[in-house]
Amino acid sequence: MTAFLFALLAAFAAGSGARDQVLVGTLRDRLGQSGGLLVTGLATALATALIAAWCGALIGSTMSNDASTMFVAIAMLVAAIECALPRRLISPDEPTRSLGAIGIVLFARQLTDAARFLVLAVAAAYAAPEMAAVGGAVGGMVIVAIGWTLGKDGLDRLPLRTIRHFVAIFLFLVAVSTALSARGIIG
Numbered sequence: 001m002t003a004f005l006f007a008l009l010a011a012f013a014a015g016s017g018a019r020d021q022v023l024v025g026t027l028r029d030r031l032g033q034s035g036g037l038l039v040t041g042l043a044t045a046l047a048t049a050l051i052a053a054w055c056g057a058l059i060g061s062t063m064s065n066d067a068s069t070m071f072v073a074i075a076m077l078v079a080a081i082e083c084a085l086p087r088r089l090i091s092p093d094e095p096t097r098s099l100g101a102i103g104i105v106l107f108a109r110q111l112t113d114a115a116r117f118l119v120l121a122v123a124a125a126y127a128a129p130e131m132a133a134v135g136g137a138v139g140g141m142v143i144v145a146i147g148w149t150l151g152k153d154g155l156d157r158l159p160l161r162t163i164r165h166f167v168a169i170f171l172f173l174v175a176v177s178t179a180l181s182a183r184g185i186i187g
Helices: 002-015 019-031 035-060 065-084 099-111 114-125 129-156 160-182
Strands: none
Touching: 002 035, 002 065, 002 114, 002 129, 002 160, 019 035, 019 099, 019 129, 035 099, 035 114, 035 129, 065 114, 065 160, 099 114, 114 129
16 A cells, blocks of 8 residues: 555656646646547556556566665655756647547656656555555546646746646655665655
8 A cells, every 4th residue: 555655646646737637637728628638648658657557567577675765765865856846847739639649648658757667666665556556547547637638828837837846855865865865865
């Protein structure tokens, strides 16, 4: 259950204002609130969480406890950096109406984002990669659904940049604490 909660919270926090959420919101405003767009976004969130957890399970099976704890710290540090960096997204001028093309772009963005990297780390650190996959999928799906519901205009009214900065600071502090704990410097 711990892996589920950590993955859920990590995917939700790191996904707030992320590239995939903003893209879904932008496409929702341009193409309308179609059910196909929502299903495509939810499917890619599920698929990328499953892939991240599977990779985490493979990595975790080769690591000692201290090594997997250090891996989690590194993952949090990388996620903190991604959340802190400003994102510059170029909205497509004439977005395609192809759900397949939209799915490919969403899949690529989600597979390489901080949220999925944190799911990978949680799956590597805990002996329950299935629970990490479910938690990451639920968190990612909620983020996509929020983007689809609010649209880009609604997302722009939220303080997402401030939220991402707070998430970055929190992840950085937890990463440092986790790394010091893995090295035996703090208890």
